[in-house]
Amino acid sequence: MSTPTIAPLQVPATSSKQRGNIGYPENKPAWLFLAPFAVFFVLFLVAPTIYMIISSFFNTSIAKSGLGSFAGLANYQEMLTKAEFWSSMGHTLLFTVLTVIPLVVLSFVFAVLANRVGRGQWFFRLAFFVPFILPSATISLIWVFIFAPTNGLFAQVQTWLGNAVPTPVLADPSSAMIGIAVATIWWTIGFNFILYLAGLQDIPRELYEAASIDGASPWQQIRFLTIPLLSRTTSLVIVLQIIASLKVFDQVYLMTSGGPGTSTQVALGLITNTAFTDFRSGAASAAAVLLFIVILAIAIIRQLLERNQERTA
Amino acid sequence: MATQTVGGSNTSGVSAAAPATRGAKNASQNSTRTFNVICGVVLGVFAVIWLIPSLWAIKTSLTSNAVSALGTPAILKDTSPTLASYLTLLKGGDIWHWYLASFVTSAVTVVLTLVFGSMAGYALSRMRFRGRNIVFALMLAGIMIPGQVLVVPIFEGLGAVNLLNTYWAVILPQVPAVIAVFVFKQFFDGLPVEMEEAARLDGAGYWRIYRSVIMPLSKPVLAAMGILSFVNVWNSLLLPLFVVSNPDLMTIPVGLATVQGSFGQRYSDIQASSLLGALPLVILFLFFQKRIVEGVAGTGLKG
Numbered sequence: 001m002s003t004p005t006i007a008p009l010q011v012p013a014t015s016s017k018q019r020g021n022i023g024y025p026e027n028k029p030a031w032l033f034l035a036p037f038a039v040f041f042v043l044f045l046v047a048p049t050i051y052m053i054i055s056s057f058f059n060t061s062i063a064k065s066g067l068g069s070f071a072g073l074a075n076y077q078e079m080l081t082k083a084e085f086w087s088s089m090g091h092t093l094l095f096t097v098l099t100v101i102p103l104v105v106l107s108f109v110f111a112v113l114a115n116r117v118g119r120g121q122w123f124f125r126l127a128f129f130v131p132f133i134l135p136s137a138t139i140s141l142i143w144v145f146i147f148a149p150t151n152g153l154f155a156q157v158q159t160w161l162g163n164a165v166p167t168p169v170l171a172d173p174s175s176a177m178i179g180i181a182v183a184t185i186w187w188t189i190g191f192n193f194i195l196y197l198a199g200l201q202d203i204p205r206e207l208y209e210a211a212s213i214d215g216a217s218p219w220q221q222i223r224f225l226t227i228p229l230l231s232r233t234t235s236l237v238i239v240l241q242i243i244a245s246l247k248v249f250d251q252v253y254l255m256t257s258g259g260p261g262t263s264t265q266v267a268l269g270l271i272t273n274t275a276f277t278d279f280r281s282g283a284a285s286a287a288a289v290l291l292f293i294v295i296l297a298i299a300i301i302r303q304l305l306e307r308n309q310e311r312t313a
Numbered sequence: 314m315a316t317q318t319v320g321g322s323n324t325s326g327v328s329a330a331a332p333a334t335r336g337a338k339n340a341s342q343n344s345t346r347t348f349n350v351i352c353g354v355v356l357g358v359f360a361v362i363w364l365i366p367s368l369w370a371i372k373t374s375l376t377s378n379a380v381s382a383l384g385t386p387a388i389l390k391d392t393s394p395t396l397a398s399y400l401t402l403l404k405g406g407d408i409w410h411w412y413l414a415s416f417v418t419s420a421v422t423v424v425l426t427l428v429f430g431s432m433a434g435y436a437l438s439r440m441r442f443r444g445r446n447i448v449f450a451l452m453l454a455g456i457m458i459p460g461q462v463l464v465v466p467i468f469e470g471l472g473a474v475n476l477l478n479t480y481w482a483v484i485l486p487q488v489p490a491v492i493a494v495f496v497f498k499q500f501f502d503g504l505p506v507e508m509e510e511a512a513r514l515d516g517a518g519y520w521r522i523y524r525s526v527i528m529p530l531s532k533p534v535l536a537a538m539g540i541l542s543f544v545n546v547w548n549s550l551l552l553p554l555f556v557v558s559n560p561d562l563m564t565i566p567v568g569l570a571t572v573q574g575s576f577g578q579r580y581s582d583i584q585a586s587s588l589l590g591a592l593p594l595v596i597l598f599l600f601f602q603k604r605i606v607e608g609v610a611g612t613g614l615k616g
Contacts, residue, residue, distance in 0.1 A: 029519040030442035037433035038448075040425075040489040045455050048466035055466065062469060113356040116349050120357075125606065127360035131367070133598055133605070134591045135548040137569035141587035142370045144573075145580060151384025153369055186366060191609060198610035218348055247461050250550045254570055268461060268551070275465040276555055288462045299457035 052285045052292075060282035062275055068282060075286035085287060087262060088270040091177065095252075095266060096245035098181035099188075103241055104234065107189050111196030112226060129190030136187070140254035143183035144170065170256055173263035180251050180264060187251075188244070192237050199233035200226070232309055239302040246295050267291045374398055374585035381580040398585035408589060410561050411568035416593075418483040418553075418564060419546040425488045426542050427535055434497025435523055439509075455491040461551050468555055482556035483564060487546050493538055496611070500534040501527065537608030540601050544594055565590040 056075055059068040079085045114124045131139065146153045149168030158166035169179035203226070211221050227234075249268040252258060258265035258273075265273075271291065275284035373381050375394040380387050402408050436442070437449065467486050468477070476482045504527070512522050528535075550566040557563055563571065569590050576583045598605060 024441060024443045026440040026519075027442045030436045030440035030445075033432045033436035033440070033519070033523070034448065037429040037489065037494065040429065040485070041451075041455060041491070043470075044467060044486040044489050045458050045460070045463070045491075046451075048463040048470060049458060051466040051470070052463060055469075060469075062465075062472070065473065110356065110359060113352045117353040117356060118349075120353070122602075124356060124360055125602065127363040129606070130595065130598060131363070133544050133548075133594045135566045135569070135594070136550055137566040138587040138591040141569060141573060141583055142366050145373065145584060146366060146369065151386075153385050156385035186363065189363075194606055194609045243459070247459050249461060250566075253550075253554075254573075271462070272464065272551075272555065275468070281465050281469060284465050288465060292459065292462050295459045295462070296457055303453070303457075 049292075052288055055282050056285035056289050058282045059280075060285065061279045062281045063279045071282060075283045076290075078283060079287050079290060084262065084265070084270060088265045088267050089291075091264055092246055092248065092266045094177055095181060095184075095248050096242055098178065099184050099245050100238065100241045102181075102185050103189055103192055104237055106185070107192030107237070108196055108230070108234070110189070110193050111200055112222060114193075114197060115200045125190075128193045131187050132190035134187070136250035137254060139183055139187045140251055143179070143186075144255055147179050171260055173260050176256050176260060176264045180255055183255065184248075184251055192241070195233055195237055196230065199230045203229050235302075235305055235309070239298060239305075242298055243295055243302075246291070246298070370584045370588055374581055374588055376581050378579045378581045381584075382578045398579075398581040399589065401582060402586055402589060407560070407568060407572065408586065411563055411565045411590070412593075414480065414483075414557075414562055415547050415564040418480050419543050421480070422484045422487045422546045423539050423543045425484070426490050426493050427539055429488065430490065430493035430538070431497045431528070431531065431535070432523065433494045435501055435527060437494065438498045438501035439506075440519075452491050452494055455489070456495070460486075464551055464555060467552070471556055477556055478559045478562060479557075480562065483549075483553045486552060487549065490542055490545075493542065496534065496538055497531075500531060504530055533604075536601070537604050537611065540597060540605055541608045543597070544605075547594060 055067055057071055057073070059071045059074075060066075061068055110124070110128060114121065117124075147155075147169040149155060149171055150166070154169060155166035167175055169175050207225055207229075208221055211225055216224070247268060248266050249272070252264055252266050252269055256264045258269045267287070268291070271284045271287050274287060275281045373388055375396070375398075376388050376391045377395050377397055380391050437445070437452075463486075471477050471482045471486075476485070508526050508530075509522050512526050517525075547564075548566060549564075550570065553564045553567045554570065557567060560568075560571070569587055572586070573583060576586075
């Protein structure tokens with residue numbers, strides 16, 4: 001897995017011709033090479049982050065230019081005491097739990113099975129991975145139709161199974177989020193599947209052969225060989241999944257628009273609603289900063305874990 | 314719910330597995346084979362389950378609107394497939410605007426990301442300069458910034474410079490994909506430096522070395538990153554949804570999201586439009602299957 005980690009300063013590969021800056025002969029060309037990307041990096045990542053933090057302390061409105069009047073901590077106070085904010089955070093968390101566990105467990109099982117089965121790899125890739133490259137709009141339209149109340153495919157299956165009054169999955173507050181989660185699992189499992197397959201292919205066959213000579217059953221091999229050896233992949237998959245789930249927006253917006261009522265409203269939905277429907281971008285920024293902090297904390301934990309693993313590896 | 318049934322049959326699949334010891338020859342070879350067959354069957358069942366939603370969408374899109382409005386049994390019983398929905402959409406015109414917008418924004422973004430990202434990656438991989446560690450740390454921090462959360466300030470910034478409702482509003486914010494810089498850096502780190510040194514002795518400057526030595530060697534990583542970021546940009550919804558409101562400039566996902574209401578009960582048209590929106594990516598996948606899979610496995614990239 002080539003995820004970035006801080007690399008030690010390398011010995012320069014190029015011959016150091018003395019030009020201007022002693023010790024840093026490559027200052028000028030290096031910055032020229034960095035400049036185009038750096039401009040975009042500053043304009044579309046650094047500056048918006050700073051502006052978001054600043055405007056969270058102001059009554060900024062997207063209907064008017066400028067920051068608006070100073071609000072102090074009022075935006076944060078409003079968000080932290082608003083039931084809507086906490087329920088959207090709760091729904092985001094619920095979505096995270098509903099998706100991360102099946103996405104990790106199922107993709108692991110699929111990959112272990114696929115690794116055992118020599119033939120038909122293309123078929124499994126096609127089945128599990130193709131949904132991952134589809135637009136969220138496509139998967140949402142497909143699943144909204146499957147979950148259509150009364151005569152959709154899922155309602156029909158329920159009827160065949162003897163349920164005379166099939167649950168309208170997305171129209172029922174208690175099951176709408178489960179419906180979104182099912183669509184999401186179907187959509188993104190291919191990503192984890194591929195990561196696990198790559199991890200499995202790195203495990204030397206001899207290890208399994210040695211284990212089976214020692215009399216280990218397939219189940220024991222999976223328990224004591226595969227799972228521990230894939231722990232790096234698993235922690236990567238879990239963290240990536242959690243971060244992706246906390247940022248959920250597309251499927252919710254497209255499948256239920258946060259409804260019925262606000263039963264599936266998630267954090268990013270609340271943020272965009274506050275900014276683009278209520279025009280209160282200052283308040284939206286406060287909520288965004290709070291979500292930002294949560295995601296950042298998890299991302300930092302991931303970096304620390306990874307560095308730890310590299311040290312012990 | 315579906316998840317539970319899926320999880321349930323899984324575990325039983327694993328625990329029902331026959332032992333696969335290779336100690337005693339014949340018996341164990343047989344049992345390994347049996348075990349692998351069971352694995353294949355279980356996985357095959359899941360694969361089929363995974364195909365059902367797509368097949369259902371295809372089947373519905375090939376049914377007439379009148380039939381699909383009657384519900385599932387009618388669609389299942391229908392035996393006269395028709396391309397009517399596809400023809401209506403392709404004649405209607407909207408979808409061509411969306412295709413154009415998605416192609417232009419995705420292609421331009423990918424080119425800018427690849428060129429600028431590889432240049433930055435080259436500098437970080439090969440050059441020693443003041444502030445290198447700070448640049449590195451900033452990039453690492455950048456990788457952790459959740460871009461979607463920034464949609465509100467980006468919208469305000471684009472509004473301030475009058476770029477809302479242009480292709481640029483979709484393109485520019487998606488160019489700085491920090492992961493690309495790291496992928497390129499890592500790839501360049503693995504390239505031998507001898508060729509560059511030879512070129513340098515011939516008097517080539519950094520730019521010429523980058524262009525005529527490094528880039529030709531980087532085709533595999535350029536292809537992998539290019540395809541992945543194309544898919545990412547093509548599929549992005551949040552940013553284009555808010556920065557573009559002119560229907561003529563909408564990308565595929567935004568177009569699909571906005572018209573789904575106006576389609577009403579025309580379920581076949583809805584499914585056909587959603588499949589048409591995904592079609593270019595499916596074609597891309599069929600052609601570059603290996604590159605896409607390798608790219609995903611190598612970068613751990615996720616939108």
